[in-house]
Amino acid sequence: MGYNHEYQLALANTEAYWADQADRISWFKKPTKTLTKTDFGTYSWYADGELNSAYLALDYHVENGRGEQVALYYDSPAAGKKEAITYNQLLDRVARFAGALKAQGIEKGDTVLIYMPMIPEAAVAMLACARLGAIHSVVFGGFAPAEMAIRIDDANPKMILTASCGIEFDKTIAYKPLVDKAIDLAEHKPEHTIVFQRAMVKAEMNRDGDLDWIEVQEGVDPAPCTPVKGSDPLYILYTSGTTGQPKGIVRDNGGHAVALSYALNNVYGMHPGDVWWGASDIGWVVGHSFIVYGPLMGGCSAIFFEGKPIKTPDAGTFWRVIEEYKVNSMFCAPTAFRAIRKEDPEGALSHKYDLNSLKWVLVAGEKLDSSTYHWLSDLLKVPVIDHWWQTETGWPMTAPMMGWDNPSEARLGSTNKPIPGYDIRVLDGDGNEVEDGEAGNICVKLPMPPGVAWSIWNNNDRYVSSYLEAFPGYYHTGDGGFKDDDGYIYITGRTDDVINVSGHRLSTGEMEEVVSAHPAVAECAVIGVNDELKGQLPVGLIVLKAGEQIEEEQLQTELVKMVREQVGALACFRSAIVVQRLPKTRSGKILRAILRKIAAKEQYKMPSTIDDASILPEIEALIEARGAI
Known part of the structure; x- marks a missing residue:
């Protein structure tokens, strides 16, 4: 596929382009509407289609012969534990836990707050909610009780799913007391808290509504997949707002599934059976899109890593993981590689490992400086690819298309070209397009492609004021930068x-x-x-x-x-x-x-x-x- 042809195709007939992409996933009922406008000025993709995100991530692959392939490689230097979980095994765990949630009254449309470390049960929790059509809201493990209470009062979860502890380097953090304090602070009171007991810390189960993760599954029937509409919410993910009040970004099921399928294959160049590592946490958007849903929907084997790039036990941890699981591609923030470089400036530890399985490394989330780029490129001898996206978009806005025959070449300082579906413009303060090379506000002409969040939980007006009012007809990214005369985007930072x-x-x-x-x-x-x-x-x-x-x-x-x-x-x-x-x-x-x-x-x-x-x-x-x- 040629970039210019595909990009112009998506611009010329947006609906037809994304209708074609929707045919590449498995629907229970195919949508008759590709794009519809909401009553508050945003858009919805595939609103009347019916599907289930957990089905796409698990059942579909089991039904199509991938049941014995590894779905998740759990690797925890923090806990000293490893586990290879097949698609069959993960489906069994998710269906049984979904059955347990159903037995406790969780049903389609309910919200469930998840406060867990990077353990397989966290992925099970997310997928079990999706299986029932419940809306999960993952809060990063370790958040202070006051911040969790704000999210409890905003999302009104019927239930909280947690673990007895998380691990930070050599320190364990008890989670249950934090959850209990958050519930005490919140006005809304969830009906139950289900706790997974880890070996290193045992939580006290002394409150009304406390349930044990293992015991609650005893004697329940596995739950089948609940069909949901394409426009139905899959999850709420809170991101920082300028007012200090976090914004609950809402992701729909239909557009999300199509976008992640497109991104995994075309942007990241991954195929069924490949080994993919998103080196992040489920508490962030990368963890949702490219640790859990994206890789599993794409039939990959995903690394589920609990640890840090250094001191677990040393700055060679990343290289060890790549060799051990034969990782084909990984995604990480430049910060992690800078931390590794600080501890091992010459990259000597990488020479202890066979990294030949690695095809390329992708970075995002923080500016990729030239020094880190050259260090990593020289060390690994594979393409180091900068790209750019946001919590709100859920998948990349600019990147070379690594799944295509001739991906765009990297340009140092640029996050590459816009992905088909993103009509990126650079505007001055009055909303006029600036000349190539001139700095301004990075904006995207509406409508945005599938997968982008189109609302804030319980606050549509805030979505409009945060993203759409400054430049009518455009989504305002809040980032500044410029476009060169070949269409490459350069992000110079937030506009402030x-x-x-x-x-x-x-x-x-x-x-x-x-x-x-x-x-x-x-x-x-x-x-x-x-x-x-x-x-x-x-x-x-x-x-x-x-x-x-x-x-x-x-x-x-x-x-x-x-x-x-x-x-x-x-x-x-x-x-x-x-x-x-x-x-x-x-x-x-x-x-x-x-x-x-x-x-x-x-x-x-x-x-x-x-x-x-x-x-x-x-x-x-x-x-x-x-x-x-």
């Missing part, structure tokens, strides 16, 4: 990652690209601090590679010179501060918005997604000590 230095609007992402190229730098964040004379000035927060002994003054001198040479004197980059670590979300994204608030001496709310809250006072003290504020 632009600083104004003496009237010049400059991308901190561009400066980070330069700073990260210094041989001593493991990772960095550049933020704007207030300056009485120039409005704002950039400051670099630098994490050094393991073993680096460079003096901070020398490093700053070299970085100032590099930025001056590669960005220009107008950047006024003069300050670099060495820090031990940068504040990140649990999914590995640097919390730049909070860093900006610290630099501006503004009050900030501790983000619910922060990995380690103690980092922020460290950063604040260092910046103040240097007089950068």
